[in-house]
Each structure stands twice: as C-alpha cells, then as structure tokens.
Amino acid sequence: MPRGIPVTVPDDGLTTRQRRNAPVLAVHTGPGKGKSTAAFGMALRAWNQGFDIGVFQFVKSAKWKVGEEAAFRALGRLHEETGEGGAVEWHKMGEGWSWSRKAGTEDDHAAAAAEGWNEIARRIEQERHRFYVLDEFTYPLKWGWVDVADVVRVLSERPGKQHVVVTGRDAPPELLEVADLVTEMTKIKHPMDAGRKGQRGIEW
C-alpha cells in the first residue's frame, strides 16, 4: 500500500502541493484481465470526490462491461437526485456515439473512432470532465484509426486538472512516455484456459 512518501523528489521547481495536485494520465495495458475494471475502480474514487466523469468506450460489443455501465449510470442518477458524488456520462462507440447524428457510423469503425477522439479532444480543451476513462482506446491507436501523435499532444497539453485513464493492450510507446502511471496486467491463469466460458457477474 502506498504510504505517501515519494521515492525521489524531482528538481522540477514545483512544490509538493503542486505536484500532489498534478493531474494524472494513467495507462492500463498488458494481456491480462483487470485493465478496464481497474479503470472503473479508479472512477469510483473520482465519483466519490464529486468529479465529473466521462467514460468513452471504443468497443463494438454491447454485452461486455454492461455491469460497470449500469452501476455508474445508477451512481450518476444518485448524483442528479441527491447531489452525492459526481456526474457521470457514458458514451459508447459500438452503438454510434450518443452525440452523433450520423447514420451508419457503425459500418465504418475507423471513422467512428476518429469522431470519438475528436469529441474527446474538444471536451479536454473545454475542460468538460474532471475524470476520463478512454476504454480500449489503444486499439484504434494500434490500427491507425486515430493519430498517436495527436493523442499524445492533446493529452500531455491538457489544461486544468483533468485526469485521464487509457486502457487496452499494446499501448504505443509514445503514450507510455507521457503517462504518469503505467500498469501492466499479466495473465497468470484464466478460467477460459480451462474450458470455461464467460459468465454473468464476472465477465459482464
């Protein structure tokens, strides 16, 4: 467990308080489970601090992560009704981005991914959210649908105190370079190796 004691104190001219409050860019990568789940676990903390949360899922499947989505939508409703915690917006590429009127974007994943990123970049510029989950965002980067250099620039130059968590395998080195927190999840053992299929309450 972290004890709050930095290993080294950098010569960056910042006070401890400034450093403490520096917004975090985190990347969860590697072939193991838990990349997205850990991101949503972090979002629970953000919610409890009253942070405005924006989740952007760059996946096609509607089935997976329905549990996290339902729980966060419930937390978002609780915020609207009682003021507890923070606001929650949950956007999915799979069904066409909610802000988009384009029909048939689901037929063109590359265009949909680029549109999603452009919207996120706009929101970051406007400081629309305080905590962003860019779920499985490494894949459009890997497939060349979204420009890595543009992402690195927008994320590393983002204004204010916006925290960003990016999840997915094979995160590009340029992104890891500018990230503050990089965790690799490694699969040691998985039930599917033993012939099990995914099950409700565990995989979704």
Place this chain on the structure above:
Amino acid sequence: MPRGIPVTVPDDGLTTRQRRNAPVLAVHTGPGKGKSTAAFGMALRAWNQGFDIGVFQFVKSAKWKVGEEAAFRALGRLHEETGEGGAVEWHKMGEGWSWSRKAGTEDDHAAAAAEGWNEIARRIEQERHRFYVLDEFTYPLKWGWVDVADVVRVLSERPGKQHVVVTGRDAPPELLEVADLVTEMTKIKHPMDAGRKGQRGIEW
C-alpha cells in the same frame, strides 16, 4: 477482449453450462497498482447482477479506498431503496470488525486478522454472500496470522455459487494453485517515483 471461446475443453465430465456457472476464485497479485481497484470493478458487475456482495478489508488505514467504500455503500443503499442491483456489506479490520464486540482488537492485528478470516469462513459455509472481496488478504497470510492451508481448504471446498476475489502482493503459491483466475499487476511507471504524493480522486 475475451470472445467467449475456450482455448481448450477439459475432460472433467462437466457440460459447458456447468463450467460456465462454476464459481470463480480470482487472485489479483503483483507489485503494481490496480489489484484492489480491479476487484472493486468486478464487484460492480456482481452488483448489477443482483449478487449479494461482502467486502472484507484487511488493512489498517482508513484513508485509502474510502472512495470505493462510499460508492459501494451508495449502491447498497440504492439496492435497499429501489431493489436495483445487489446488497452490499463492507467490513474493515482497521476500525475493528463491525460484527465484533471485542475492544482493543486493533492492538492485536494478528488476532483481528484471524477473527476476520474465521467470520468469512463461517459466511462461506453458510453461503451468506454471492461475491466476496477479500482485500489485501495476502498480507495476513504472508505474516502467518492466518493459516494458508485452512484458507485454501475453505475456499476450494466452498459450497454453492460463491465468487471470491483475493487481492494483495505475494499471494502464496498454494492459493494460486487453487485459483481459477490469477492476474499479476506490474508497475511500469508510477507518479510517486517522480516525487508526487497520492491525491484525492486518484489514490483514495
């Protein structure tokens, strides 16, 4: 992302459905971040499925994970009020277990840890919860406060459909042996290395 297709089909005499519904024992270990956060992310899915959730935290600090606790307590209240999701119980060793009347257990961590495990073992026998998070439970195992062989026996022989997630560094090999899902979190880069301290909404 898992596609639901097992790599191998074992010769265990079970149907795919039986295997699919086999309760999961998961262990999140390794030196990186995300072990507990991923467990709480899994618990979000369990909550959404209406599973009764029991969280048992084997840590002393009250500060860390207060965000997850607040969010899950909110989800538990939502369940009580609207029937949505599942029930949530959250127990902490740090403040003395809520079910315990013993004064001063906080002075004897070994006894408190053993008491916590004994209660969990009773609940598992009674099938009290459907989804257990044994947070940072590897430490009392490591320090010899709780008997590893007893834990392995109770967990591997647990009745019904109870899912269990154990988190913490240095999980004992005997536990990994009986686990269905083992993920190791590896630290690649951490803001505290760069002289930052923990901050609200991120570390708690």
